[in-house]
Amino acid sequence: MKGSKWEGYIRKDGRKGIRNLILVAYLVECAHHVSTEIAIPYKHDGVQVIGFGGCYPNKHADRVMKRLCTHPNVGAVLLVSLGCESFNKRSLANTIEESGRPVNTLVIQETGGTRKTVAEGRRWVEETRLILKETPKVEMGLSDLVVGAICGGSDATSGISGNPAVGMVFDKLSNENSIAIFEETGEMIGCEDHLVSRAQTLGLAEELRKSMQKAARYYTVMGHASFAPGNADGGLSTIEEKSLGAYSKSGSSKISGLLKPGDIPEKGGLYLLDVVPDGEPRFGFPNINDNAEISELISCGCHIILFITGRGSVVGSAISPVIKICANPKTYDRMSDDMDVNAGKVILGDADLQTIADEILAKIHEISMGNKSASEGLGHQEFVLQYKSFQPAGPSCLP
Amino acid sequence: MENSNNLIRLNPLDNVLVARREIAKGEQVVISGKELMISQHIDLGFKLAVVKISAGEKIFKYGIPIGSASKDILPGEIVHIHNLQSDYSQTYTIENQNEYEGK
Incomplete structure (x- = not known):
C-alpha cells in the first residue's frame, strides 16, 4: 500500500x-x-x-x-x-x-x-x-485524502472490532499526512479527560473541553442522549458505554484541531468535528440521524466516509462514497451485500484488528481509484441538512 | 485482554465480561480459573458480571466506568439496562420512551 x-x-x-x-x-x-x-x-x-x-x-x-x-x-x-x-x-x-x-x-x-x-x-x-x-x-495519494469516520446502528461489537480497527486506520492516515476527521462530541460523554489529554496545544485542549461541556449540556436539555433503542437491543446499556466504543475510532494520534461544519483543515492530521450547535438549543437535536452527520463531515472536505455498524446500517451518501465496516459477524452474515469489510471476524477470533485495518486501507485505495463501495453500487445517495447555529471556531481550534 | 472461546475481558479492571458468541442458560464457563454457571441466555456482545457487584458500585468495561449498578448483581448474571444505569442520562428503549415523550 x-x-x-x-x-x-x-x-x-x-x-x-x-x-x-x-x-x-x-x-x-x-x-x-x-x-x-x-x-x-x-x-x-x-x-x-x-x-x-x-x-x-x-x-x-x-x-x-x-x-x-x-x-x-x-x-x-x-x-x-x-x-x-x-x-x-x-x-x-x-x-x-x-x-x-x-x-x-x-x-x-x-x-x-x-x-x-x-x-x-x-x-x-x-x-x-x-x-x-x-x-x-x-495523481493522488493518501496525503491528498480527507477521510471521515462515523458509527451508526452501533451495538456492543462496534467498540470491540470495527471502531478500534478504524482507529488504527486513522493512526496510519495521520502518519501519512492525510486529514482524518471523527465526530459527535455527544458520543464522547464519559471520555472527556482522555480526549482533552490528546490535544496538540493547550489552547486546543481548552477548546475541546468546552465543546465536550457544550455537548453534555445540550443533550441534558434535550433530555435524551445520542442513544437509540437498537443500541440497547445490541447489548449497549448506557451512553458512556456507547461513547467508549465510538471514541476508539479516533485512534491514538494527537488531535490537531477542532472543526465546525464547513471548516476545511489545511494541514494533515487528526481532527474532531463539533456537530453540536452553539448557544441556547434552538432547532432540536444536534443530529437527527446518521446522514445529518455524514453531510457535515463531507462539508469539511471528506472524500470518503468510513461507517462502522453493528446492528446493520444500509445508508450511503451523496457526494462521497461510504465504506461500510460491519462489526458484528451475525449482522455480516445477514447483510453482507451492504457491507464492504467484515470486522466481525475479530469477534469470532478469525482475524486480528491489524488485518481488518489493512483491509479497510485497501478498500480506501480501491474506492479512491473509482471502484464503487457497496452502498454506492446499490444507489444509496442519502442526504440530510438541518437547521443549526454555530459561532465561528476560535483561533486555537486550528493548527 | 483475557479471552476464552465464549467471553472477553477487555481490561483487567473490568467487573464485566463480553460474550463473543451466544451462550445458553446453564452453560459452565471458566473465568480466572473459577467455574461460572451462566444463569440466563446471553446474546453476542452482551455483558455478564464476573464478580458480585453491589447496588451503587461502578461497572467497568474497557477499564473505564460505563455507569453504576442499580441493584445487586451476582457473578454470571447479565448486566444490562435492568441493573445498570448511566451516570449521565437515562437510557430509553421502545418500551419506556413514552416516559421521555411525556417530559
Whole structure:
C-alpha cells in the first residue's frame, strides 16, 4: 500500500477529487421533487441530488451548501429554486462560479412549472456531462485524502472490532499526512479527560473541553442522549458505554484541531468535528440521524466516509462514497451485500484488528481509484441538512 | 485482554465480561480459573458480571466506568439496562420512551 497512487480529478480551484459528479441542488423542499426528476435518468451515472428543505434563512445551511457545491468530488452544479424561498441562490451560484465549476440556476416559477423545469434541467445536465468528460486528471495519494469516520446502528461489537480497527486506520492516515476527521462530541460523554489529554496545544485542549461541556449540556436539555433503542437491543446499556466504543475510532494520534461544519483543515492530521450547535438549543437535536452527520463531515472536505455498524446500517451518501465496516459477524452474515469489510471476524477470533485495518486501507485505495463501495453500487445517495447555529471556531481550534 | 472461546475481558479492571458468541442458560464457563454457571441466555456482545457487584458500585468495561449498578448483581448474571444505569442520562428503549415523550 505504501506509496501507492491513483488518478483523481483536478478542479480549477486546485482541489483534487475522487469522483466527478454533477449535483442537482434544491433550495427548498418545494423544489425537491423537480430536482429528483431531473437527476433520475442519471442516478447511477454521476448525477446526484442534495438540498436544503427549509424556507427560512439559516447561515449554517448556507455555508454547508457552499462547501458541498464546491466539494472536490463535485464537477458542476444545477441549482433548482421554487422562486419564493429565502435561500440566497445568487450568493451560492457566485461561490460555485468563482470555484471554476459550471453552474446554472433554474427557477421553477419562472421556467413554467414542473414539466418545463425538468426538461430544461435534463438538457443542462446532458450538456454539462460532455464538459465534465474533459476534466483534467491528476495523481493522488493518501496525503491528498480527507477521510471521515462515523458509527451508526452501533451495538456492543462496534467498540470491540470495527471502531478500534478504524482507529488504527486513522493512526496510519495521520502518519501519512492525510486529514482524518471523527465526530459527535455527544458520543464522547464519559471520555472527556482522555480526549482533552490528546490535544496538540493547550489552547486546543481548552477548546475541546468546552465543546465536550457544550455537548453534555445540550443533550441534558434535550433530555435524551445520542442513544437509540437498537443500541440497547445490541447489548449497549448506557451512553458512556456507547461513547467508549465510538471514541476508539479516533485512534491514538494527537488531535490537531477542532472543526465546525464547513471548516476545511489545511494541514494533515487528526481532527474532531463539533456537530453540536452553539448557544441556547434552538432547532432540536444536534443530529437527527446518521446522514445529518455524514453531510457535515463531507462539508469539511471528506472524500470518503468510513461507517462502522453493528446492528446493520444500509445508508450511503451523496457526494462521497461510504465504506461500510460491519462489526458484528451475525449482522455480516445477514447483510453482507451492504457491507464492504467484515470486522466481525475479530469477534469470532478469525482475524486480528491489524488485518481488518489493512483491509479497510485497501478498500480506501480501491474506492479512491473509482471502484464503487457497496452502498454506492446499490444507489444509496442519502442526504440530510438541518437547521443549526454555530459561532465561528476560535483561533486555537486550528493548527 | 483475557479471552476464552465464549467471553472477553477487555481490561483487567473490568467487573464485566463480553460474550463473543451466544451462550445458553446453564452453560459452565471458566473465568480466572473459577467455574461460572451462566444463569440466563446471553446474546453476542452482551455483558455478564464476573464478580458480585453491589447496588451503587461502578461497572467497568474497557477499564473505564460505563455507569453504576442499580441493584445487586451476582457473578454470571447479565448486566444490562435492568441493573445498570448511566451516570449521565437515562437510557430509553421502545418500551419506556413514552416516559421521555411525556417530559
